[in-house]
Amino acid sequence: MLQKRIDDQPSISPEMVREAQGILHQHLKKVGLKQTAQRDTILRTFLETREHLSTDELHRLVKKKDPKIGYTTVYRTLKLLAECGLASEVAFHDGIARYEHQYNRRSHHHMVCTDCGSSVEFFSNEVERLEQDIGRKYHYLTTRHTFQIYGVCEDCRKKNGVRRLV
Amino acid sequence: MLQKRIDDQPSISPEMVREAQGILHQHLKKVGLKQTAQRDTILRTFLETREHLSTDELHRLVKKKDPKIGYTTVYRTLKLLAECGLASEVAFHDGIARYEHQYNRRSHHHMVCTDCGSSVEFFSNEVERLEQDIGRKYHYLTTRHTFQIYGVCEDCRKKNGVRRLV
DNA sequence: GGTGATCTTGAAAATGAAATTCAAATTCAG
DNA sequence: CTGAATTTGAATTTCATTTTCAAGATCACC
Incomplete structure (x- = not known):
C-alpha cells in the first residue's frame, strides 16, 4: 500500500530504539513473560517502518533479518507491542489488521x-x-x-x- | 450487542418503508437484477431495527418472518442495500461486519x-x-x-x- | 554456572466470518 | 406463456486469524 508523506520525519534514532526496547522489556517482566531475541528483532524491524503494516508485511521484513522467525511469532509480538502501547491498530476497511508504531510520533x-x-x-x-x-x-x-x-x-x-x- | 439509547426516535413509518423499497427496486433495475420477495422481506426487517446488526443477527430476525430465507441471501442483500445507500457498514473493532440503516437518520x-x-x-x-x-x-x-x-x-x-x- | 519450572517458538491445524459454487427455483421481457 | 437470465440457499471454499503442541530457550533460584 502506497503512502504519500505529508511531513517527512527522520527515521527512528538508536536511542529511541533502546527506549522502546526498555518499554517492551519492562512490560514483559510485568506480565511474567520472557525476553527473547525474536521479540527484539521484531520490535526493531517494526520501529524502522513508517507504514501501516499487516502482520504478513511485517513478517516479510522480519524474515530478511532472521529467516527463521515465523509468522506466528510476529503475530504474537505485534499483540504484545500493542499491549504496551508501542504499536496501535489502524483498521482500514479491507478486512486486514494493520499496525503502526506510535513511538515518538x-x-x-x-x-x-x-x-x-x-x-x-x-x-x-x-x-x-x-x-x-x-x-x-x-x-x-x-x-x-x-x-x-x-x-x-x-x-x-x-x-x-x-x-x-x- | 446492547445499545443504550441517547435519543429515542419513532420507529420507521410505512411511507418510509415504501420509499426505501422504491430506492431498492430502482437500484435493482439499474444494475439489471430482479425484485424478489426475499429481498423485500430482508429490507423491511432491516428497516425495523435500530441496532448495528451483523449479517447473522439480521438473518435471525429475518427467519422469524420467513424461516426459509438463508444466511447467504441476507448476506448478499445487505451488500445490495449498502450499494444503493440504504445501509452502511459500521466497523467496530471485533472483526464482524455490522450494518445500520441510514434511512431518515x-x-x-x-x-x-x-x-x-x-x-x-x-x-x-x-x-x-x-x-x-x-x-x-x-x-x-x-x-x-x-x-x-x-x-x-x-x-x-x-x-x-x-x-x-x- | 547449573537446574528445572515456565515460557517461547513455529509448523501445522483449527477457527470462523466472508465469499463463492451450483443445481433447482423464480423472475420477467417479449 | 415461454425461456433466458437471475436468484436462492445449502454446502463448500477461502483466507486471515487464532490455537495447539512438542521441541527449544529463558531466567529465578540455588
Missing part, C-alpha cells in the same frame, strides 16, 4: 483513497478534544478512538475523469 | 465500551466539518468517514472497580 489520523488505496496522514487537535468531550458527556473513560476519512485523491480523479464521483 | 457516530460491548450514539457537526476541511486541504473528494471512540462505560467501571483502567 504525534497522534494522527488517516485519509484513504478508495480507488488506489494510498493514504495521507493528518493531524487534528479537535478530534482529540472531541474524544474527551464526548467521553465526559456520557460518562465513559475513553482510551482511544479511530477516525478515518474515505475519498478519492486528486490523481485518481484526474485518471478517471468524473466517472468515479460516487 | 441524522449522521452520527459511536462510542463503544470495550468491556461489555454496549455503545452510545452521538452527534457532532465538528466531525462533518472536519471531513470537508481535511479533504479540501489535501485535494481529496471525500465520500465518508468513520469515527469511533473506545472506552469503558460507567457501569463497567463500577462493576470492575479500578482494575480495568487500562
Whole structure:
C-alpha cells in the first residue's frame, strides 16, 4: 500500500530504539513473560517502518533479518507491542489488521483513497478534544478512538475523469 | 450487542418503508437484477431495527418472518442495500461486519465500551466539518468517514472497580 | 554456572466470518 | 406463456486469524 508523506520525519534514532526496547522489556517482566531475541528483532524491524503494516508485511521484513522467525511469532509480538502501547491498530476497511508504531510520533489520523488505496496522514487537535468531550458527556473513560476519512485523491480523479464521483 | 439509547426516535413509518423499497427496486433495475420477495422481506426487517446488526443477527430476525430465507441471501442483500445507500457498514473493532440503516437518520457516530460491548450514539457537526476541511486541504473528494471512540462505560467501571483502567 | 519450572517458538491445524459454487427455483421481457 | 437470465440457499471454499503442541530457550533460584 502506497503512502504519500505529508511531513517527512527522520527515521527512528538508536536511542529511541533502546527506549522502546526498555518499554517492551519492562512490560514483559510485568506480565511474567520472557525476553527473547525474536521479540527484539521484531520490535526493531517494526520501529524502522513508517507504514501501516499487516502482520504478513511485517513478517516479510522480519524474515530478511532472521529467516527463521515465523509468522506466528510476529503475530504474537505485534499483540504484545500493542499491549504496551508501542504499536496501535489502524483498521482500514479491507478486512486486514494493520499496525503502526506510535513511538515518538504525534497522534494522527488517516485519509484513504478508495480507488488506489494510498493514504495521507493528518493531524487534528479537535478530534482529540472531541474524544474527551464526548467521553465526559456520557460518562465513559475513553482510551482511544479511530477516525478515518474515505475519498478519492486528486490523481485518481484526474485518471478517471468524473466517472468515479460516487 | 446492547445499545443504550441517547435519543429515542419513532420507529420507521410505512411511507418510509415504501420509499426505501422504491430506492431498492430502482437500484435493482439499474444494475439489471430482479425484485424478489426475499429481498423485500430482508429490507423491511432491516428497516425495523435500530441496532448495528451483523449479517447473522439480521438473518435471525429475518427467519422469524420467513424461516426459509438463508444466511447467504441476507448476506448478499445487505451488500445490495449498502450499494444503493440504504445501509452502511459500521466497523467496530471485533472483526464482524455490522450494518445500520441510514434511512431518515441524522449522521452520527459511536462510542463503544470495550468491556461489555454496549455503545452510545452521538452527534457532532465538528466531525462533518472536519471531513470537508481535511479533504479540501489535501485535494481529496471525500465520500465518508468513520469515527469511533473506545472506552469503558460507567457501569463497567463500577462493576470492575479500578482494575480495568487500562 | 547449573537446574528445572515456565515460557517461547513455529509448523501445522483449527477457527470462523466472508465469499463463492451450483443445481433447482423464480423472475420477467417479449 | 415461454425461456433466458437471475436468484436462492445449502454446502463448500477461502483466507486471515487464532490455537495447539512438542521441541527449544529463558531466567529465578540455588
